[in-house]
Amino acid sequence: MKRYWELFYVFFKIGAFTFGGGYAMLPLIQNAVVDKKKWLDDKEFIDMLAIAQSMPGPIALNTAIFVGNKHKGVKGSLFTSLGIILPSFVTILLLVIVFTQFRENAVVESVFKGIRPAVVALIFAPLLRMGKNADITWQTLWIPITVALIVGLLHVSPILIIVLAISLGILYRMVIKKVINR
Amino acid sequence: MALFQLYLSIFFSFFKIGLFGFGGGYAMLPLIQQEVVYTHEWITVSEFTDIVAISQTTPGPISFNSATYIGYKAINNTGHGTLASIFGSAISTLAVSLPSFGIMTLVVTFFFKFKENRYVRAALFGIKPAVIGLIAAAGILLINRFNFIDYKSWLIFSVVFLASVKKIDPILLIALAGLAGFILY
Incomplete structure (x- = not known):
């Protein structure tokens, strides 16, 4: 059981501390999974990555499922998935509960009036x-x-x-x- | 009964998003927007833009973030309480993850056969350029009168675009745009 919690913990940490989505997580995943824990070797990791990003779904989740399954079967992939999902789930849940109360607030609304065009620019910029x-x-x-x-x-x-x-x-x-x- | 049906339709929408969400992140946005803003009208287009902003500044992939957020809102907006809404979040997040789970489990099992399969390679060859188009579409879909209210919006857009091309940190840019909004509006 300790092995399973280790899988959970490694991906929980990655899920909790990487901002900016899937691609930002990859170096951290590589560091933890290949260099530290040696669950995959370098070549396996690169091959896995090529597949994880061509399949549907978030790349971070796909990677977590692959690593968990490779190391400890389907049960292992349940633990890694839960680890990678839980931090963002809790963060967004707290935000939405708070945000629902304050969305009508004039200050919040004016801040978001500035943010919305910036969001669109951030989507176009890396194209x-x-x-x-x-x-x-x-x-x-x-x-x-x-x-x-x-x-x-x-x-x-x-x-x-x-x-x-x-x-x-x-x-x-x-x-x-x-x-x-x- | 009505609540149960809402849970079901949230489940199916996000399952679809997980299943057809190729290219990750921004490439999934047009699909999410179509499901939750146009087809089901669970949230408005401005709310959707706010979710993208929140995703850009919080940990985790954008598809989880929007699933969790919209699952909550879809239930909450119809007048149900916090607990029922949290359950909505759990359903949408589970649903968006399930397709990945099934597909990646298959991939691990047939790993090397899968990588060499010429049909899989041909399919991916077709998807690649389409994904770039979907990201551009995500941007186009968010250019509307709700997000761009006046010339100041376009000013913020231009500055952030140039700064982002120059690789300035997106979290910093969103914070600055928020500050600009606070001062200008």
Whole structure:
């Protein structure tokens, strides 16, 4: 049982002290899981990461589930998941309870009037770098632009986009590329 | 009965968000926004923006944060008490995590076969550029008259955008934008 609580504790600490979402957590997870606890070696960690970020769901949770399962089976992954979820769950719960009482407050409202456009700017800012990392070229640039416009302006369902992207990816790799190469 | 149905629809919405939430973080925002703001109208678009702001300044992934927050609000806004609302939070957070749990358990079991599978690779090849588009869509969806009330909003937007491209800490930028809001409005 001590092993399970250790899994919980390691991920609880990571969940509690990393601000700014999944990617900020990765160096901490690597430090704890690979360097300190040696639950995975370096190569396993890199391979795992590639998969954890391509699957749906938050990367931090995917990583936690993988590490827990690899080390101690399904029960192990229950403990790591709980560890990574609990800190943000408690924090947000306290915030929402407090925030519900103060949202009508004039000071709070004026502070958030300043914050809202900043939030939008923070979403746009990393796009260029991310596009380069995702290997977007002049030939494929139309894909993100089209997706952005039809989801952003026409409110087309993102689920439809994901299903289409999967189908077109498979169609291209399995059929069209072979026809071109022939 | 009505409360039970609300719990059910919260569960299914967040399960869907967990299942189709590729690309993590910002890429999941259009999907979350569509479910909770447009389809179910559990919260307003300004509230949604506030949740994103809170997520950017508190620990944990944005999808958990919004699940916990919206699960609470959806119940609370219909006049139910704190305890029932906390239970709503627990349901939404569980629901958003469940798909990851199932998928990653499969991945561990079939780890190496999975990585080499050419259908999986082809699917991921298609998703990658779409995810970038979804992040841009997340930004576009939040440009509206509720978040951008006057020229001062655009001023804050421009300054924060440039500062963020220059890699200034986002938590600091949100704090400064909040201060600017306090002074300007």
